[in-house]
Amino acid sequence: MxxxxxxxxxxxxxxxxxxxxxxxxxxxxxxxxxxxxxxxxxxxxxxxxxxxxxxxxxxxxxxxxxxxxxxxxxxxxxxxxxxxxxxxxxxxxxxxxxxxxxxxxxxxxxxxxxxxxxxxxxGDTTVRELKDDPLVCTCFNVHESEIVEAIRINKLTTVEQVTNYTKAGGACGKCKGAIQAILDRELGRPAADSPAAKASSAPASFADLSPAKKVLAVEKALEKLVRPALAVDGGDVELVDVQGGRVQIRFLGHCAHCMAAHLTQDGLVQAKLREELGAPDLVVETVQ
Amino acid sequence: MSELHYLDNNATTMPAPEVVDAMMPFFRDRWGNASSMYEFGGSVRRDVEDARAKVAAFLGCEPREVVFTSCGSESDNHAIFGTVEALGPGATVITTKVEHPAVIQPCKALEQRGVRVVWLPVHNDGTLDMDAYKAALAMPGPKLVTMMWANNETGVLFPIPECAALAKAAGAVFHTDATQAVGKIDGVDMAKVPADMLSFSGHKIHAPKGIGVLFVRRGTPVRPFLLGGHQESGRRAGTENVPYIVGLGKACEMAAVEVRDGTLSRIAALRDRLQAGLLRIPDTVVNGNLEARLPNTLNVSFPYIEGEAMLYHLGDAGVCASSGSACTSGSLEPSHVLRAMDAPFTSLHGSLRFSLSRYTNDADVDAVLDAMPGIVKTLRELSPYGH
CATH class of the missing domain: 3.90.1010.10 (Sufe protein. Chain: A)
Incomplete structure (x- = not known):
């Protein structure tokens, strides 16, 4: 109650x-x-x-x-x-x-x-001007500008507060790293990445990306190159975490119980991510 | 405040007056330690063992296979962690996506420590995917199966006698969280069901909160959970919670009669009347299989409106129920059980659970049937989707 x-x-x-x-x-x-x-x-x-x-x-x-x-x-x-x-x-x-x-x-x-x-x-019916306003939480469809606004008005300092105020991060939790990065920037905290992350004009190497940008880049590559291939067999994959050059994933659908999932992990997911992100040392691990 | 209509018995039940009466002497007069050597304390040992015998008779097992714990969650934690520890690091845990958090969280904790956990899916009606279960049992290495007998949210039953037999044939250890099944179905009989372990909780069968049971079949590989004393044959340290153990014995004695004396069909008839009445409200859907279901549980969804708002209005009418909506869970996600069943999203946020007991009567059902059409109408008029 x-x-x-x-x-x-x-x-x-x-x-x-x-x-x-x-x-x-x-x-x-x-x-x-x-x-x-x-x-x-x-x-x-x-x-x-x-x-x-x-x-x-x-x-x-x-x-x-x-x-x-x-x-x-x-x-x-x-x-x-x-x-x-x-x-x-x-x-x-x-x-x-x-x-x-x-x-x-x-x-x-x-x-x-x-x-x-x-x-x-x-006369526009779209809620917000979404250009240059990245979607941060895909579960609840929350954009960066909404998170920034909530942080500024309510003086939020933690990811948990951002979730309470905007719902972002309240379901799968994949975007919590991205929310933390927004908080760090808003609060003027030294972000782990700094200059490289902000220089978004030049294609930065994967290793130089901020944790949030790494997550977004990996997620984009999964969506583009991996999920369509898995969907053919009734499978799917979700991104669990990115730590440095280590990408943690979880297989879903048919892939979750597939005995050959480790082959998919190395031969498809890791190979495609390395190629797409230009990161030859990137390692993919399956959790659960 | 209007009269109380308590329809949330899967959350907790009213302690039976007979149970409370049986407990009182052990608070006021006979408060000694059951392990003492003098008559004042030592004599309560007989009451503890008498209660253990009643629980054993109810479960169809030997008294020494009954371990008293503090709650169902402790029993589940004991079974899962204790067995995986005994089986060793190569063990695989097989469970389902619709378990109670008392099973899900220990399994997730083990997963983080590197133990392989298989999360079995369920069908749209909440019944178990038996093909997935059989495939999981075929995996090599030592295995623990832990699956609920009856789902707390939908009341859907898993075929535990069959699942336990399959596990036994595959050499796997089998544990069932029977918290919602005990006392609500006939056939929770360990003499016939080859399960190795079974958990349940007193407060779901009209004993008070704070007492649970783990049945451990003799020879089951499971490590003690609480160390520090000889109690419960060394399986669970801690001075015996005598009043609650005695109360649970009484509750089991009453439940043993009730599963056979027609009480369950009377409860089912009330539930069915409630269900039929609510289905007259447009667009209402029942969640879960209608046949393989507890007699006391009804999970319904009213599309286009939200569960918490319904509960607050029901509360004004004196009705106590619960919801699988996100807003009632304190999280932002609706029920993991309904999501595992792939329930349509119109159903997810507008689900209500009504759960009955031996104390439920026609007036309780009437209170819901009187209040609910107006509540749904009011909230649908408020809702942008609710034409």
Missing amino acids: WDYSEKVLDHFHHPRNVGTIENPDGVGEVGALACGDALKLMFKLGPDGRIADVKFQTFGCASAIASSSALTEMIKGMTLEEAAKVTNADIAKYLDGLPEQKMHCSVMGMEALEAAIANYKT
């Missing part, structure tokens, strides 16, 4: 502004059925340029419903400039706080509002 505030329970039991608006001026949609929570937010502006009406629909837990409801109450009557300044921290404060593991519900509210305002301004 979560330690929800009276306000959270009130907004959960009596959500304000539920529904849709005909011909809204802005619509923002974030989350997905597969991810366990989603929010559709829409607003209509009055003649004075202020938010005259706002409605929401939420698929999610009690705190997701409460965060959405609270957000609609907060922004009603605001100009878009004022509304654009509302952060997830403001939503959580309005609700007298949320459990740490539920902070991502307030972030979902902030992101839906951003998306709705962007939709009003550009």
Whole structure:
């Protein structure tokens, strides 16, 4: 049982502004059925340029419903400039706080509002400008800019906090190294890699890449060259870890029980990765 | 607060009044150490052994094959770590993807130490992939099989008598986590099922929390888990938890009667009425095989809405149940059991588990059937997917 505030329970039991608006001026949609929570937010502006009406629909837990409801109450009557300044921290404060593991519900509210305002301004329905914004968490579809924003607004310092606020890293955990790298950069910590990683213009050698970039490079190569080959036999592979020049993988599907998996490991996965990444000393190991 | 309708018996059960009564003298008056040489303490030894005999009669084994532990998780840890240690570093562990964390985590810990672990898949209805199991048993070297008898989330049963026989034929040590099966099905009989070890927990069968059992068939290679005393024939050190052992003996005595006196079919009839009523709500699906299933368990999904929100509304109606949704687990991922069954993602986040007991009555079922249609309607009206 979560330690929800009276306000959270009130907004959960009596959500304000539920529904849709005909011909809204802005619509923002974030989350997905597969991810366990989603929010559709829409607003209509009055003649004075202020938010005259706002409605929401939420698929999610009690705190997701409460965060959405609270957000609609907060922004009603605001100009878009004022509304654009509302952060997830403001939503959580309005609700007298949320459990740490539920902070991502307030972030979902902030992101839906951003998306709705962007939709009003550009007519675009995409949530964010995704160019130069790498996808960090493939499980929950979280981009780097969302993680950076959550870190800055909420002064986050650990990967666990980033997961609580954005869900990134909360499922398979593959991207935790990448999240740590973002945190290190945001907090001005000396990253293990430094100059080479930042010089992304020139193709750096694999050994010089930051841990996060190594993970991304290996993952890309697996997707491009290895998974299609394994899929033919009903198999798959997941990346477990990259430590220096050692890549740890886990075979899935038919490969998981295949007696010849070690041959696939050396002959296919290792060979392809060495070739694609230009790393002749790279070693692939299977875990589990 | 409305009247309590407790439908979460796979999480824990109400201690039976008879069990509590049996325990009380060992808190108030007869609190001596069972290993003492004087009558005040030593006499409770007879009560401990009397309880052991009741547990043994219930399980169809010899009293000396019953090891009292602190909980089902301890029993599982003991069986898994103790056997792998006895079998040596070349051992392979065969388990399934839908086990309780008390089995999954020890297996993962062994995997990290380099022990080979085979994670058997299940079919879409939660039943075991027997071909994969047979293939795993054909692997060379010493092996430990550890698989649950009944799934805690779906109630789906694995064919443990058959699986244990296959393991025996392959020379593998066989352990089953029977925490959810004991007291809920007839046939947990170690005289007939060739399992080497079996775990269960008192608080799932109306004894209190804090007492468990590991059945260890004579001759099974398993190392002691807790060192430091002669108790439990040297298998598990620690001064005997006399009141709880006595309480568990009483609970087993009651369960032994209950698995044969028609109580289980009465529980199944209530469960089936609950199931039929909930299936009248549009789009509702039952998770897991309908036949090979515990009589007391119902796992249903209501697509387009989320489990935690349903539980909070049910709580307002006095109904206690649980969910496999991510938001109730404290993690961000929904139930590993439903995912292993490849349940559609519309089902994953909106699953509820209702689990009944001998104390469940028609009023409890009615409370759910009265509340649930309105809850689903309210949340679907809130949901962007719930037209």
